[in-house]
Amino acid sequence: MVYYIYDGSFEGLLTAIYEAYYRHQNPEKILSSDSIQDNLFIQHVYIKADQEKAERVYSAIVHKISLAAAKKVLYAFLSESPDAATAIYRYLKLGFKLGKSVDSALADPYVFRVHALHKKVSQEAGKMLGLVRFRLLKNGIFYAPIEPDFNILGIIVPHFKRRMSAHDWIIHDLKRKIAAFYSQGQYIIVPFELSGALPLDEEEFDYQTLWKEYFQNIAIQSRINPRLQRQFMPVRYWKHLIEKPGTHDKA
Amino acid sequence: MDLHTKLKILGAAAKYDVSCSSSGSSRRNRPGGLGNASLPGICHSWSDDGRCISLLKILFTNRCVFNCLYCVNRATADVPRATFTPDEVAQLTINFYKRNYIEGLFLSSAVYKNPDYTMELLIATVKKLRNQYHFNGYIHLKVIPGADPLLIAEAGKYVDRLSVNIELPSSQGLQLLAPQKNRDSIIRPMEFIHSKILQTREERKLYKSTPLFVPAGQTTQLIVGATPDNDLKILKLSESLYKRFSLKRVYYSAYVPVTQHPNLPAISSPPLMREHRLYQADWLLRFYGFKADELLDENQPLLNTEIDPKSAWALRNLHLFPVEVNSADYEMLLRVPGIGVRSAKRIIAARRYSSIDFETLKRFGVVLKRARHFITCRGKFYGERNIDELTLYQMLKPSSSQSSGAKPSSEQLTFSSLYPHLFQPQDFHTVITGEM
Ligand code: SF4
Numbered sequence: 001m002v003y004y005i006y007d008g009s010f011e012g013l014l015t016a017i018y019e020a021y022y023r024h025q026n027p028e029k030i031l032s033s034d035s036i037q038d039n040l041f042i043q044h045v046y047i048k049a050d051q052e053k054a055e056r057v058y059s060a061i062v063h064k065i066s067l068a069a070a071k072k073v074l075y076a077f078l079s080e081s082p083d084a085a086t087a088i089y090r091y092l093k094l095g096f097k098l099g100k101s102v103d104s105a106l107a108d109p110y111v112f113r114v115h116a117l118h119k120k121v122s123q124e125a126g127k128m129l130g131l132v133r134f135r136l137l138k139n140g141i142f143y144a145p146i147e148p149d150f151n152i153l154g155i156i157v158p159h160f161k162r163r164m165s166a167h168d169w170i171i172h173d174l175k176r177k178i179a180a181f182y183s184q185g186q187y188i189i190v191p192f193e194l195s196g197a198l199p200l201d202e203e204e205f206d207y208q209t210l211w212k213e214y215f216q217n218i219a220i221q222s223r224i225n226p227r228l229q230r231q232f233m234p235v236r237y238w239k240h241l242i243e244k245p246g247t248h249d250k251a
Numbered sequence: 252m253d254l255h256t257k258l259k260i261l262g263a264a265a266k267y268d269v270s271c272s273s274s275g276s277s278r279r280n281r282p283g284g285l286g287n288a289s290l291p292g293i294c295h296s297w298s299d300d301g302r303c304i305s306l307l308k309i310l311f312t313n314r315c316v317f318n319c320l321y322c323v324n325r326a327t328a329d330v331p332r333a334t335f336t337p338d339e340v341a342q343l344t345i346n347f348y349k350r351n352y353i354e355g356l357f358l359s360s361a362v363y364k365n366p367d368y369t370m371e372l373l374i375a376t377v378k379k380l381r382n383q384y385h386f387n388g389y390i391h392l393k394v395i396p397g398a399d400p401l402l403i404a405e406a407g408k409y410v411d412r413l414s415v416n417i418e419l420p421s422s423q424g425l426q427l428l429a430p431q432k433n434r435d436s437i438i439r440p441m442e443f444i445h446s447k448i449l450q451t452r453e454e455r456k457l458y459k460s461t462p463l464f465v466p467a468g469q470t471t472q473l474i475v476g477a478t479p480d481n482d483l484k485i486l487k488l489s490e491s492l493y494k495r496f497s498l499k500r501v502y503y504s505a506y507v508p509v510t511q512h513p514n515l516p517a518i519s520s521p522p523l524m525r526e527h528r529l530y531q532a533d534w535l536l537r538f539y540g541f542k543a544d545e546l547l548d549e550n551q552p553l554l555n556t557e558i559d560p561k562s563a564w565a566l567r568n569l570h571l572f573p574v575e576v577n578s579a580d581y582e583m584l585l586r587v588p589g590i591g592v593r594s595a596k597r598i599i600a601a602r603r604y605s606s607i608d609f610e611t612l613k614r615f616g617v618v619l620k621r622a623r624h625f626i627t628c629r630g631k632f633y634g635e636r637n638i639d640e641l642t643l644y645q646m647l648k649p650s651s652s653q654s655s656g657a658k659p660s661s662e663q664l665t666f667s668s669l670y671p672h673l674f675q676p677q678d679f680h681t682v683i684t685g686e687m
Binding site: 214218 | 254255258259262263265266267279280282283284285286287293294295296297298299300301302303304305307308343346347349350351352354507520521523597600601603604605607608611614615
C-alpha cells in the first residue's frame with residue numbers, strides 16, 4: 001500500500017495528483033507531511049512541490065471539469081482537514097472521467113466529502129465577512145485580528161478590498177500567523193506576528209463604546225435567547241469582537 | 252444631549268422593527284468611495300435575543316405626534332425623547348461601517364411635527380451620506396405613512412430599500428389601535444413605489460443611465476397578535492402583497508406588550524410560536540409553491556402551533572402519498588415533510604446520474620424521521636404500515652425538549668465565496684436553511 005506525502009501547500013497537493021497520474025500509481029491516501037503516522041505496512045512516497053506540474057493540473061481541472069470544481073477543490077484544501085487531500089484526489093480522478101457532471105455524482109462518498117468541506121469553508125468565510133472587527137490605529141491603519149477554524153483569509157480579503165478601497169488595512173490570522181496587508185488597490189498575504197500591543201487612535205475608544213452601548217440596547221428583553229445567539233455566532237469567535245455578547249442590560 | 256445618550260434612546264426605540272435583511276442589492280463601490288452592498292446580505296453580529304445585526308437600526312427621532320396604542324413612542328407615553336441631526340447619523344454610520352460593525356443603515360423615524368417634515372429630514376440624511384461622505388453601503392429607509400409621493404420618489408433615488416409598514420393586518424385594527432393611520436396612507440405609497448420600480452426598470456432597458464430606484468425593492472412588516480385577525484387573514488394579505496406589489500418580504504413581528512389599554516389584548520409575553528409558524532407558512536408561499544388556501548381555510552383559520560405547516564398540510568392530504576423519490580417531480584418532492592429546497596434539488600441532480608437509495612437520502616439532508624412516512628425509495632416503503640393519522644401526527648410532533656423555546660425565525664444566508672476569478676453567480680442561489 002502506498003501513501004503520498006506532500007508538503008502541505010496547495011501546489012504540493014496538485015503535484016501529488018500529477019505524479020499519481022503519470023506514474024500510474026493509485027495511492028491509498030494523500031497526506032500532508034504534518035499528519036503522517038508511522039506504519040510498517042505502508043510505503044510513504046514523498047512528493048516535492050513543483051509549480052509547473054501544479055499549474056498543469058489546475059488548468060486541467062478548469063478545462064476538463066469546471067471552474068466550479070477548481071473552486072471546490074481549493075476550498076476543501078483550505079479546510080486543512082486531514083482527509084481533504086485524499087478526498088480531493090478521488091474527486092478529481094472521477095472528475096477527469098465524468099467531466100463537469102462529477103458534481104452531480106453526489107452518491108460518491110468522495111464527491112460528497114469535497115462538497116461538504118467546500119460548504120463548511122465557504123460558510124465560515126461568509127460568517128467571517130461579518131465578524132471581522134477593525135480597530136483604527138494611531139497611524140491611520142485599520143487592523144483586525146481573526147482566529148478562524150479554516151484558512152479563509154485569502155477568501156475574505158477581496159471582499160474588503162472592494163469595500164474599503166480608499167483605506168489602508170490589515171487582517172491578521174493569529175492562529176496561522178499570517179496577515180493580509182492592503183494599501184491603494186494592492187494586497188499581499190505574508191507570515192506575520194506582532195511583538196506588542198498596537199497603539200489605538202483616540203477616536204477609537206469612543207466608537208467602541210458607542211457600538212457596545214448600541215449592542216446592549218437593542219436586544220428585546222422578553223426574547224433573550226442565548227442558545228440561538230450561540231448557534232449563529234459560536235462562542236469561539238467572540239474573543240475578537242468589540243461588543244460583548246451575553247451582557248444585555250438587565251434593567 | 253450627547254451622542255451616547257441619543258444612540259441609546261434611538262437605538263432602543265428602533266429595536267422592535269424586525270427587518271434585519273441587508274440583501275438584494277449589489278451596489279458597487281466607486282473609486283475613493285466607501286463601501287458596497289453585498290447581494291446576499293451579511294450579518295455582523297447576533298444580539299442577545301438571537302437576532303441578526305446587519306444594519307445600524309435607529310430612529311431619527313422618537314418624538315411623535317401620532318398615538319398608536321401598541322407603540323412605546325406614542326405621543327402620550329412618558330419616555331425620554333431624543334432627535335439626531337443628519338450629520339450625527341451620517342458620522343455614526345460611516346464610522347461603524349469602516350470598523351465592519353455593520354452593513355449599512357436602517358433609518359426609520361417617529362412622526363416629528365408632520366409626515367412631510369419628517370420625510371424631508373430623512374432624505375437630507377441619506378443625501379448627505381451618499382453625496383458628501385461618498386457612502387455606497389446599504390441603506391434601508393422607512394417611508395413615513397402619509398408623506399407626499401414626490402418625497403418618496405426623491406428618497407428612492409438614494410436608498411437600496413424602502414418599506415412602508417402595514418402594521419396591522421386589517422383596517423379595523425388600524426382604526427382601533429392606530430387611529431391616525433389608515434389603509435390608504437399605507438397601501439398607496441406601496442402602490443406608488445411598486446409602479447415607480449417597474450417604470451425605472453423599463454427606462455433602464457432603454458437608457459442605461461437612468462438612475463436606480465430602490466434596487467433592493469420594498470418590504471413591509473406587520474404585528475401579530477395585537478388584533479383578533481387570524482392567520483388565514485394574515486397569510487392571504489401577504490400572498491396578495493407578494494402578488495400585487497412584488498414585495499421582497501413581509502416581516503411578522505410578535506406583539507410585545509408594552510402597555511395596557513382596553514383595546515389591546517392582555518397577554519404577558521409575545522406570541523413567538525405563532526410568529527415562527529407564520530414565517531414557515533410565508534416561506535411555503537414564496538419557495539414551495541403553496542397557496543394560502545391550501546394551508547388554511549375558514550374552518551381552520553389558525554396555524555397549528557404543535558406541528559409545522561407543511562406536515563399539517565401533508566397529514567390532511569395523505570391520499571397524495573407516498574411518492575417515489577426517484578420519479579416524483581420537483582414540485583411534489585418539495586411537498587414532502589422532511590425534504591427541503593436543497594435536498595429536493597440534490598435529489599433531482601443526482602438521479603440523472605444514478606437511481607437513489609435510502610442511505611443517500613440521509614446524506615442529502617433529508618430528514619428521514621419525517622420523510623419516511625411519505626416516500627418510497629426504489630419502490631420500498633420505510634415508514635410504519637397501517638397507522639392512522641393521529642399516530643402519525645404524534646410522530647411528527649417534535650418532542651417537548653426540541654420544541655422548547657422558539658426556533659430561529661430569520662432565515663440565514665449560506666454565503667459562498669469571493670475569489671474573483673473563481674466566482675460563480677449561482678452561488679447566490681443557495682439560500683435556504685429554513686428547510687421543512
Ligand atoms: S407613528 Fe410610529 S412612532 Fe408614532 S406612535 Fe405610531 S408607531 Fe409609534
